[in-house]
Amino acid sequence: MSLSVTSGLRLPFAVWGPLAAASLFPVWCGWGQGVNLNDDAYITLTYAKNLAAGRGFVFNHPPPTFGTTTPLFALLVALLAALVRQVPVDVVAVWATVLAWLAAGWMFWVFRRVWHLDDRSACLVAVSVLLGGWAGPLGVLGSEVFLFHALLILALSLHLAGKAFPAGIVTGLLFLTRGEGVLVLGVMGLSLGYRRFVGSEGESEPEDWRDWGKYFLAHVGRLLAGFMLVLTVWAIYAYRTFGQVLPATLAAKRTQAALGWPSFTHELLTNWWRTWGGAGVGYPLLSVWWALVVVGLVTAFRRRLRWSVFPLWLVGYVGGYVALGVAGYWWYQVPVFLSLQVLFALGLVTCREMLERRFTRYGHRLGLAVAICGLAWILWPAARAVVLYDGDWRAASYRTLVAWLRVHARPTDRVAFHEVGYLGFYSEQRIVDLCGLTTPEVLPHFARRDLTWPLRTLLPEWYVASPTWDILPALREGGWLDRYYRRVAALPAPDGGQLQIFQRFDPPESQVNTHADVDAGLFALSE
Numbered sequence: 001m002s003l004s005v006t007s008g009l010r011l012p013f014a015v016w017g018p019l020a021a022a023s024l025f026p027v028w029c030g031w032g033q034g035v036n037l038n039d040d041a042y043i044t045l046t047y048a049k050n051l052a053a054g055r056g057f058v059f060n061h062p063p064p065t066f067g068t069t070t071p072l073f074a075l076l077v078a079l080l081a082a083l084v085r086q087v088p089v090d091v092v093a094v095w096a097t098v099l100a101w102l103a104a105g106w107m108f109w110v111f112r113r114v115w116h117l118d119d120r121s122a123c124l125v126a127v128s129v130l131l132g133g134w135a136g137p138l139g140v141l142g143s144e145v146f147l148f149h150a151l152l153i154l155a156l157s158l159h160l161a162g163k164a165f166p167a168g169i170v171t172g173l174l175f176l177t178r179g180e181g182v183l184v185l186g187v188m189g190l191s192l193g194y195r196r197f198v199g200s201e202g203e204s205e206p207e208d209w210r211d212w213g214k215y216f217l218a219h220v221g222r223l224l225a226g227f228m229l230v231l232t233v234w235a236i237y238a239y240r241t242f243g244q245v246l247p248a249t250l251a252a253k254r255t256q257a258a259l260g261w262p263s264f265t266h267e268l269l270t271n272w273w274r275t276w277g278g279a280g281v282g283y284p285l286l287s288v289w290w291a292l293v294v295v296g297l298v299t300a301f302r303r304r305l306r307w308s309v310f311p312l313w314l315v316g317y318v319g320g321y322v323a324l325g326v327a328g329y330w331w332y333q334v335p336v337f338l339s340l341q342v343l344f345a346l347g348l349v350t351c352r353e354m355l356e357r358r359f360t361r362y363g364h365r366l367g368l369a370v371a372i373c374g375l376a377w378i379l380w381p382a383a384r385a386v387v388l389y390d391g392d393w394r395a396a397s398y399r400t401l402v403a404w405l406r407v408h409a410r411p412t413d414r415v416a417f418h419e420v421g422y423l424g425f426y427s428e429q430r431i432v433d434l435c436g437l438t439t440p441e442v443l444p445h446f447a448r449r450d451l452t453w454p455l456r457t458l459l460p461e462w463y464v465a466s467p468t469w470d471i472l473p474a475l476r477e478g479g480w481l482d483r484y485y486r487r488v489a490a491l492p493a494p495d496g497g498q499l500q501i502f503q504r505f506d507p508p509e510s511q512v513n514t515h516a517d518v519d520a521g522l523f524a525l526s527e
Contacts, residue, residue, distance in 0.1 A: 015123045019109065022130040023102055025379070029134060029386050030098035030141055035090045036391025037142040038331065039398065042090070042421030043438065044068040044077075044144070049089045049425060051078035057241055059420075059438045061412075061430045066242040067438030069249050070144035071234070072176035090425070093142040100146040104153050104338075105130035108345075111157040115306060121349045124371055128345035131375055133338065134382040139389050145334045148177045152184065152335075156309050159188045164219045168226020175227070176234055179246070180335075183316040185227060189220055190312050195305045251447045252436050256327035259449065264321045267328030268336070276337050277344075277378070288377050292347030293340050299350045300343065307346055310339050341378070348374045394494040398422035401464065401491055401499055405429060408489075414460035418469040432460045434469065459484065461504050467497035 037045075043059075047068055050058050057064045057074075068074055077096055081089045105126045108115065112122030133146065140146070151174040158167035167188070174181030196212060235245045257263045277289025284290075300307035317335055326332075351374075352367035359366055398419070405415060405427055416432040417423055424431045424438070432454050436442035445453035451471050455463055463485060465472050475481040485502040493499045 012119075015109075015119055018123055018127050019106070019130075022105070022127040025131050025382075026098050026101040026105075026133065029101075029139075030094050032386050033094065033139045033141050033389060034391050035088070035094060035142070036395035037090055037094075037421075038140070038392050039394055039419050039421035040329070040331075041093070041143040042425040044070055044074045045089055045093055045142070046421070046424035046438075047074040048077040048081060048093070051075065052081035052085075052089060059424055059431060060428055064241050065438055065440055066238065066244060066247045067249070067433070067440070069179060069247050070147075070177050071238075071247075072173055073144035073147055076147070090142060097141045097143065097146045100150040101133050101141075102130070104133070104146060104150040107150070107153045107157060111161065114157050114161045116304060117349070121353070124349055124352065125342070125345040127375060128348060128378065129338075129341060132341040132344065132378040132382060134385055139386075139391075140331055140334050143331065144177050145331060145338075148174065148181065148335065149338050151177060151181070152313070155184055156188070156313075159191075159223070160306050160309070162219075164222035165226040168223040168228075169230055170226075171223065172227045172230025172234075175231065180317055180320055182227075183320060184313065185223060187309055187312045187316055188223060189216075191306075191309045192216055192219065194308055194312075198301075198305055248440050248443050249437055250324065250326070251443055253326040253329075254324065255447050255449070256435070257325055261327040264324075264326050264328040264332055267330070268318070268333065272330070272333040272336075276340065277381075288374065289344055292344045292351070292374060294347070295350050296343035296345070296347030299346055303350075304346065307343075310342050314339050344374075344378070394419070395422070397492055397494040397499065399426065401501075402426040404489060404491060404501070405462070409462055413462060414458070415462040415464065416454055416458075416460040417464040418466060429462075430460075432458055434471075456480065459504060463502040463504075465500040465502065467493055467495060472500075 046059055047057055050056065050060060051074065056062070057066075059065055059067060073093075077089060077093045080096055081087070081092045084092065108117070108126040108129060109122050112119065115122070115125075117125065133149075151170055155167050155170040155174055158164075158170060168185075171181060171184050171188075174184060193216075196216075238245045274284045277284075277287050277293070296307075297311055300311055314336060317339075321332060348371060351370050355366040355370060356364055399422065402422060405423075409415065409427075409429055411428045412430065414430040414432050415423060415427070416434055418434040420431045420433045420438055423429070431438060433439040433442060434446075434451065434454055436446040439454065441458075442454050452474050454460070455475060472481070481502070485504055487500055488503045489501040490498040491501065
């Protein structure tokens, strides 16, 4: 059976009305989130800021470094920011991700025939994705999460439509958005085999095993060709720019877990899943959301085999992160939640169709009521989270730190700190990343748990000590810190302690002016 990818784009009001209304929710989220983004998001946006300004792929100063896991998002935001120079880069990033969120939802309508959905079911899935994109109490707009989700849906849709080469190209872009995108190639191959073994579901693949084997190899070959085209172009650019093709962040994330940071596995099994899907009845799993996710999961493997790509992707994503043993950054949960949200939507479609088949007289009304209740169930906790969200809890403290450095530090000075997003984006100083993400020479020593190496060896002009990354005792051993640095200021830390600012000994004329007029509650401590 031949399938048109987008057959019939004229929308009746019963379809475009709900889609248009649901599309307002991501826009409202973008408006309400503001620009106190997560500190890690600002690492990527620092690269975007410098790219847009024509300074290259640098973290404020040469040489170029590959300190972001999402080069495609950095390049995309840089391009948009260069086109609309009057708009701040972080605002551009927020609204770019709003557009990606909208695209993720609308693609289920555009590719509804590929996913074997009638118009009403496609509308219901699209609306579910549009209303259910806010994961837990924290915001991810301004980061690569929704771009990854939109590209994932597009790649899978093209794959299921038999357009393997374009699907491979999109998968290559997915890989440049986050490295785990490469796993989608395996998901696509497994889905072809699963649909062949379990049932054809009206597919157009050859029935003879030998013919199917040729079809499989040709399809996978075109997927790989498209993927390798993107990877080759990127590899040429990256190797010439950075001397490496992959970001040097994996070692840092694994070392953080080894140093005692909660792992991805621990956070997923003990904390994250409890916040998904709204309230439960005495236990988080006993909720409408989880029940419909299970219905969608069963449907994907039993009746709508094309949808099995989402649970297969979940297995690959979670399994990959568990095997790598990385630290559990909270946004690592979002791809899991968004894919489960798609299964929730499929479960909602299944329940509506079952009611309409079983109750011929009132089935349509019952199905509509179930759909409305299900959508309201996911909308309420998401809307409440947006209203309560006040940005990154560290934002006020780090903005104060940046304001202090603007007054007291020279643009060419080096500032050492362990969280470098706000520092890099809002300042022009050279940032020494104590975790090594944006300062690659630190990484080998960080991996060996030599946390003081950046200060003892690089001797940056400024060092900011934080209660959450306390290496002061190690620096004071043998009186080393007092020989090279003096404390010149203390500012409020995010957790209520102090960010202690140390300056390296310099000639008197270049030392900090402790009497400068600084607002925003800044205060300096003369030694």
